[in-house]
Amino acid sequence: MPFQIDFSEARAAKPKAIGIDLGTTNSLAAFMDLTGPAIIPGADGHNIVPSVVNFTDADPVIGNEAKARLVTHPADTVYSVKRLMGRGPADVAHERLPFQFDSAAGNVIRLNVAGRQWTPPEISALVLRQLKRNAEAYFNEPVTQAVITVPAYFNDAQRQATKDAGRIAGLEVLRLVNEPTAASLAYGLDKRSNGVIAVYDFGGGTFDISILKLHDGIFEVLATNGDTHLGGDDIDDLLIQIGLEDIASEWREDVSTSLEAVQLLRRAVIRAKEELSFVPTASIDFEYRGRRYQRELTRPLFEQLIRPIVERTLEPCRAAIRDAAIAIDQIDEVVMVGGSTRIPLVRQAVEALFRAKPHTELNPDEVVALGAAVQAGILSGDVEDKLLLDVTPLSLGIETMGGVVSRLIHRNSTIPASATEQFTTAVDGQRNVLIHVVQGERELVKDCRSLARFDLKNIDPAPAGYPRIEVRFLIDANGILNVTARDQRTGVEHSVEVKPSYGLSDEQVEAMILESYEKAEDDLRERQVREARVEADNILAAVEKAKQNEAWFDLSDDEKAVVDRSINELLVVYHADDHHLIRAKIDQLNGSTLKLAENMMNTAVKGALKGTKI
Amino acid sequence: MTSVRNDFFAIFGIPETLDLDVAALQKRFYELSREHHPDRKKPSERAEAEQRTSELNDAWRTLRDPIKRAHYVLERHHLNLQPTPDILEEMFELNMEREEAETRDQLEAIHRRLLAMLQQTDQALAQSFTQDLSAVRAILSKRQYIQNLIASTENALSN
Numbered sequence: 001m002p003f004q005i006d007f008s009e010a011r012a013a014k015p016k017a018i019g020i021d022l023g024t025t026n027s028l029a030a031f032m033d034l035t036g037p038a039i040i041p042g043a044d045g046h047n048i049v050p051s052v053v054n055f056t057d058a059d060p061v062i063g064n065e066a067k068a069r070l071v072t073h074p075a076d077t078v079y080s081v082k083r084l085m086g087r088g089p090a091d092v093a094h095e096r097l098p099f100q101f102d103s104a105a106g107n108v109i110r111l112n113v114a115g116r117q118w119t120p121p122e123i124s125a126l127v128l129r130q131l132k133r134n135a136e137a138y139f140n141e142p143v144t145q146a147v148i149t150v151p152a153y154f155n156d157a158q159r160q161a162t163k164d165a166g167r168i169a170g171l172e173v174l175r176l177v178n179e180p181t182a183a184s185l186a187y188g189l190d191k192r193s194n195g196v197i198a199v200y201d202f203g204g205g206t207f208d209i210s211i212l213k214l215h216d217g218i219f220e221v222l223a224t225n226g227d228t229h230l231g232g233d234d235i236d237d238l239l240i241q242i243g244l245e246d247i248a249s250e251w252r253e254d255v256s257t258s259l260e261a262v263q264l265l266r267r268a269v270i271r272a273k274e275e276l277s278f279v280p281t282a283s284i285d286f287e288y289r290g291r292r293y294q295r296e297l298t299r300p301l302f303e304q305l306i307r308p309i310v311e312r313t314l315e316p317c318r319a320a321i322r323d324a325a326i327a328i329d330q331i332d333e334v335v336m337v338g339g340s341t342r343i344p345l346v347r348q349a350v351e352a353l354f355r356a357k358p359h360t361e362l363n364p365d366e367v368v369a370l371g372a373a374v375q376a377g378i379l380s381g382d383v384e385d386k387l388l389l390d391v392t393p394l395s396l397g398i399e400t401m402g403g404v405v406s407r408l409i410h411r412n413s414t415i416p417a418s419a420t421e422q423f424t425t426a427v428d429g430q431r432n433v434l435i436h437v438v439q440g441e442r443e444l445v446k447d448c449r450s451l452a453r454f455d456l457k458n459i460d461p462a463p464a465g466y467p468r469i470e471v472r473f474l475i476d477a478n479g480i481l482n483v484t485a486r487d488q489r490t491g492v493e494h495s496v497e498v499k500p501s502y503g504l505s506d507e508q509v510e511a512m513i514l515e516s517y518e519k520a521e522d523d524l525r526e527r528q529v530r531e532a533r534v535e536a537d538n539i540l541a542a543v544e545k546a547k548q549n550e551a552w553f554d555l556s557d558d559e560k561a562v563v564d565r566s567i568n569e570l571l572v573v574y575h576a577d578d579h580h581l582i583r584a585k586i587d588q589l590n591g592s593t594l595k596l597a598e599n600m601m602n603t604a605v606k607g608a609l610k611g612t613k614i
Numbered sequence: 615m616t617s618v619r620n621d622f623f624a625i626f627g628i629p630e631t632l633d634l635d636v637a638a639l640q641k642r643f644y645e646l647s648r649e650h651h652p653d654r655k656k657p658s659e660r661a662e663a664e665q666r667t668s669e670l671n672d673a674w675r676t677l678r679d680p681i682k683r684a685h686y687v688l689e690r691h692h693l694n695l696q697p698t699p700d701i702l703e704e705m706f707e708l709n710m711e712r713e714e715a716e717t718r719d720q721l722e723a724i725h726r727r728l729l730a731m732l733q734q735t736d737q738a739l740a741q742s743f744t745q746d747l748s749a750v751r752a753i754l755s756k757r758q759y760i761q762n763l764i765a766s767t768e769n770a771l772s773n
Binding site for chain 1: 619644647648651652653654664665667668669671672674675
């Protein structure tokens with residue numbers, strides 16, 4: 001590991017911040033190396049940690065091993081949970097989901113897995129914790145800060161849920177950065193041009209398009225658009241449906257009720273899909289309970305099937321170009337991000353729309369994590385030449401009379417963005433003013449996404465229209481809304497009670513953090529005990545070996561007895577769950593064998609002088 | 615509920631003017647962003663930088679766009695939009711024509727004419743920036759009328 005050398009002083013002064021791409025299908029972590037951003041490999045040698053968590057054992061299993069268990073233990077394995085972030089049970093009531101969830105659980109989805117309930121941020125936190133552990137093992141030091149990427153088109157609740165996941169995982173989330181923007185930072189296009197670029201990001205579960213203007217290291221996003229529920233998953237689901245129908249007619253058996261069969265088929269169609277990016281035909285090869293189903297899939301047929309999905313990405317592209325107020329031919333370069341951009345049809349569609357050959361030089365799976373690491377470098381002051389000016393993807397408004405939206409901050413406004421409004425009371429002695437904040441582009445509240453209700457409380461009793469409360473709506477650099485209120489007459493900060501429409505309350509997140517800390521402490525204690533035992537094993541083996549050496553026989557009986565007693569005492573505490581005790585006895589044994597070690601050294605020296613081998 | 619706005623010209627350190635060099639403004643925006651953006655500040659200074667940058671972004675968004683800029687300047691002077699009698703008459707006639715249009719072709723022809731007029735007003739607006747504010751009030755009000763007519767024509771076309 002190159003970083004073992006010696007940066008200990010610099011490191012001690014500044015905690016290391018990593019960049020994390022928390023994807024629907026896969027997640028990765030990266031850091032800023034002296035030469036640029038680099039991926040942090042996992043303990044299993046793979047760069048990618050699949051965003052899959054399995055709950056079969058007492059402790060959750062995360063990543064590649066969990067992905068393997070999707071087939072063997074489909075009922076207690078959770079995947080693609082990013083699709084559920086920041087959404088409520090009613091949002092997903094009509095979606096086919098491979099999990100059971102509590103439909104009466106208010107504004108947060110609670111999955112029933114392996115005998116307990118899990119919210120999407122808690123599951124994402126497990127993936128984040130795995131990445132954190134990988135980084136800690138790689139650097140051999142604690143990692144507590146991260147920049148996490150989110151789809152550019154994520155709304156406030158989805159962003160907040162991601163931030164909550166980071167906190168539950170024990171990470172200080174320095175910044176949420178939009179995935180396409182992160183990718184543009186990694187591409188280093190700023191060195192090449194002062195121009196306009198488009199980033200087309202088609203991943204496992206989400207689609208984003210961002211149009212950026214580059215100017216001497218400033219990355220100014222002009223417009224962004226997308227669909228947070230459109231990705232490679234949709235292609236897989238389509239192929240699975242076709243496969244299930246095909247199997248039903250061929251076998252005269254409906255296997256769609258078996259979770260195992262569906263997961264086996266998912267694996268088979270994904271393999272065929274991935275192969276078709278490189279070869280003209282592939283086969284869906286499915287075996288279940290001794291029976292086999294095989295189907296040839298040619299690229300033309302595949303393209304015909306997925307064309308509607310690919311075309312759904314084009315309208316957001318046109319909308320982003322319109323909002324950026326530029327002509328298509330002003331776009332100098334197009335950058336491709338996300339695994340689904342490996343599909344030739346996707347590349348053709350993008351090339352046809354933008355009339356430019358898309359960039360595919362960087363690994364589309366890694367480029368977002370690399371960009372997150374660059375942003376972490378910007379925030380820690382290590383990267384000084386770059387600055388990201390991103391936008392909010394959705395307009396922010398408040399509910400007014402008749403359920404109509406009054407827009408305060410328009411979509412594609414550069415963030416941080418703010419708006420200040422004055423509120424007053426409608427009746428004499430009114431003590432509260434409730435402000436309902438929504439996100440979306442439609443005129444009516446019922447067609448927008450409810451974000452939160454802010455309650456201005458304890459207004460001093462006064463005639464109607466007399467109080468003057470100035471409310472400031474600030475969308476911060478993470479794209480998350482902050483609301484503050486001030487009484488204009490007294491100048492005093494006014495208390496605001498926030499009731500989020502979707503997602504966890506602060507108290508709920510705190511409780512989850514606490515729980516995960518306790519878990520983390522258990523983990524730490526267990527690891528320390530295990531490490532102490534390994535050390536005990538080593539010293540016991542060394543002493544046993546030394547007893548064969550002639551140096552042992554040079555010791556007095558008393559000296560030998562002291563060593564033997566120390567050995568016994570160490571063996572007594574060996575199985576206690578107290579690493580302090582084990583270490584104390586290791587130290588004692590070390591102390592009692594000093595004379596022995598000295599004798600062995602002398603014997604060795606003597607032997608060496610004699611030229612004999614010892 | 616009323617909105618409270620900052621002095622956008624002061625944020626850029628320039629005197630109030632409608633006739634702005636947008637390229638120079640953009641250059642200044644980038645310079646100020648580098649100076650004040652929270653990403654380039656120590657954690658303890660970020661909250662203040664966030665506030666400052668949000669105001670800078672708001673100012674840039676308003677001033678770079680000639681129409682938003684014109685509305686903003688009128689608002690600063692507590693002036694509303696005020697059409698001239700000529701404009702009122704012209705708009706009245708256009709509205710009649712639109713209401714009397716019977717075929718889709720006629721509606722589409724009106725739609726094209728309105729879009730062309732919108733472009734003309736935008737050019738006229740830029741020219742009015744060197745004149746007094748009453749010209750700006752008149753042209754902006756004309757623009758508003760045309761926009762309303764475009765919306766109602768598009769509405770009729772989509773039915």
